[in-house]
Amino acid sequence: MQNMERACPQGQSAGTSQDPGSGEMNKSEHITAGQPAPKLYAAREPVFNKRIDGPFRRFKWAVMVLCLAIYWVTPWLRWNRGPYAPDQAVLIDLAHRRFYMFGIEIWPHEFYFVAGLLIMAGIGLFLVTSAVGRAWCGYACPQTVWTDLFQHVDRFFDGDRNARARLHKAPWGPAKIARRLAKWTVYLAISFATGGAWIFYFADAPTLHHEFWTGQAAPVAYGTVFALTMTTFVLGGFMREQVCIYMCPWPRIQTAMLDEKSLIVTYKDWRGEPRASVKKAEKSPGQFGDCIDCNQCVAVCPTGIDIREGPQIGCITCGLCIDACDRVMKETGRARGLIDYATLEDAEREKAGNPPTRHLKLIWRPRTLVYFTVWGSIGLALLFMLGTRIHTDLTAAKDRNPPYIVLSDGSIRNAYTLRIRNMEGRPRRMEIALEGLSGGLLWSDDVGREQAARKIVRTVAADETQSVRAYVVAPANTPPQDFTFALQALGQAGEADNAKVQFDTPAGAP
Ligand code: SF4
Ligand code: SF4
Numbered sequence: 001m002q003n004m005e006r007a008c009p010q011g012q013s014a015g016t017s018q019d020p021g022s023g024e025m026n027k028s029e030h031i032t033a034g035q036p037a038p039k040l041y042a043a044r045e046p047v048f049n050k051r052i053d054g055p056f057r058r059f060k061w062a063v064m065v066l067c068l069a070i071y072w073v074t075p076w077l078r079w080n081r082g083p084y085a086p087d088q089a090v091l092i093d094l095a096h097r098r099f100y101m102f103g104i105e106i107w108p109h110e111f112y113f114v115a116g117l118l119i120m121a122g123i124g125l126f127l128v129t130s131a132v133g134r135a136w137c138g139y140a141c142p143q144t145v146w147t148d149l150f151q152h153v154d155r156f157f158d159g160d161r162n163a164r165a166r167l168h169k170a171p172w173g174p175a176k177i178a179r180r181l182a183k184w185t186v187y188l189a190i191s192f193a194t195g196g197a198w199i200f201y202f203a204d205a206p207t208l209h210h211e212f213w214t215g216q217a218a219p220v221a222y223g224t225v226f227a228l229t230m231t232t233f234v235l236g237g238f239m240r241e242q243v244c245i246y247m248c249p250w251p252r253i254q255t256a257m258l259d260e261k262s263l264i265v266t267y268k269d270w271r272g273e274p275r276a277s278v279k280k281a282e283k284s285p286g287q288f289g290d291c292i293d294c295n296q297c298v299a300v301c302p303t304g305i306d307i308r309e310g311p312q313i314g315c316i317t318c319g320l321c322i323d324a325c326d327r328v329m330k331e332t333g334r335a336r337g338l339i340d341y342a343t344l345e346d347a348e349r350e351k352a353g354n355p356p357t358r359h360l361k362l363i364w365r366p367r368t369l370v371y372f373t374v375w376g377s378i379g380l381a382l383l384f385m386l387g388t389r390i391h392t393d394l395t396a397a398k399d400r401n402p403p404y405i406v407l408s409d410g411s412i413r414n415a416y417t418l419r420i421r422n423m424e425g426r427p428r429r430m431e432i433a434l435e436g437l438s439g440g441l442l443w444s445d446d447v448g449r450e451q452a453a454r455k456i457v458r459t460v461a462a463d464e465t466q467s468v469r470a471y472v473v474a475p476a477n478t479p480p481q482d483f484t485f486a487l488q489a490l491g492q493a494g495e496a497d498n499a500k501v502q503f504d505t506p507a508g509a510p
Helices: 055-076 108-132 135-140 142-158 161-169 174-201 205-213 219-239 241-247 250-257 278-283 320-331 344-351 359-363 366-388
Strands: 090-093 098-101 104-106 264-267 339-342 392-398 412-422 428-435 441-444 455-460 464-474 481-489 496-503
Touching: 055 090, 055 135, 055 142, 055 174, 055 205, 055 320, 090 174, 104 108, 108 135, 108 250, 108 359, 108 366, 135 142, 135 250, 142 161, 142 174, 142 219, 142 241, 174 205, 174 219, 205 219, 219 241, 264 344, 320 339, 339 344, 392 428, 392 481, 392 496, 412 428, 412 455, 412 481, 412 496, 428 441, 428 464, 441 455, 455 464
Parallel strands: none
Antiparallel strands: 090 098, 098 104, 264 339, 392 412, 412 464, 428 455, 428 481, 441 464, 481 496
């Protein structure tokens, strides 16, 4: 897989050439006074990829429509959580520090659920990459989706590959300026509709939508939409494959994860070489391979690479070159699959005349099974934790200064700040009781000492955390010790929590 690390020869679309100054400096070259310094980077060669139709192109369309539909529709889905919680199915409520996802509500102290989901997403990508190569890059990555969309806008305004290349080289004039302005306006509209829609995940979508268009939304909403629109406009409209090749770390990580059993888009050079045009091949039967050197695979490539040079970091495995080559093979009466999804191991097998391994067998192998097991185990653990979590929580912090007060009757008082969490969408009555600390009594700011008892009851509002100043008094001569605040949601067996704390006395700490 060493050649996977090879720098992408980007800009190799037909009719373009590599900048001669962009290659590595030859060891024998020397910079001398008066000579121009060698360039340290390659100037971008624009990619004018050709329109193509075929199974992979149609699959790309389907994934694009599905991804965009999920992205746009999700914030508008409603989910009834009762009168005390928002009814948006998926909501990142920063103001109240909550994350809602359908029936799940994540509180800040439960962030490990989000961490678990992120870990699952990471391992899921490892799993997909080791099974079917860079499928994420080729079909579902937002950068791929936007680049693909913008390339279709280019095609709509400027025509297909050759027309776009001609227009690119043409001098600036009124017609070119008008076309460019029209195209960039559509870019901006798409960027606004896609990047800008992200804000609906952070507030009630219908309300924010109304406020946004009536000028009543918070400045941060307009600022966020502007920033996301402009980043989408620049990354998808102009930087395109440069993001995949130079900015995104994922291709580097993926090349490290691919092995000889990973499915990648492969040019079967043993079948295609030596290349020759149809005419030349007809004149010398048996002398040439199946590749007719038509360059169609290069022309349709959205990153402008030539897959015939072997696996390379610029290949996002979108399969469009497979569509293009299969069409050429069909038109010239040859078998499809000169370019195809294959593993490097299978490439060797096929070269030796053996049949390729079935794709299903390639997907289910020890490595992918390990990833799948880890991924599934984390998912099951998260589901188990979600299913068994309680919706009540208690924390207690003791006053440190002063650690205790000796009252006029000789009894000793310690003070605590309790935080009682009600994570259900309805108000609940909760009882806080002392466990341990013989002779100890409890009262709070709103209950006088004369009403001190072993327990107090509080009503905690729906989906809220209530702070309670609690005072605990114990008889004189009580030794320092630990005791427990026990919280119980009344009428709900199992909805309980407790917090162990320290009781200080003049005799010192326990
Ligand atoms: S499309 Fe197929 S036949 Fe044409 S140049 Fe590419 S590999 Fe060769
Ligand atoms: S080489 Fe083929 S699979 Fe790779 S990015 Fe280009 S068109 Fe897509």
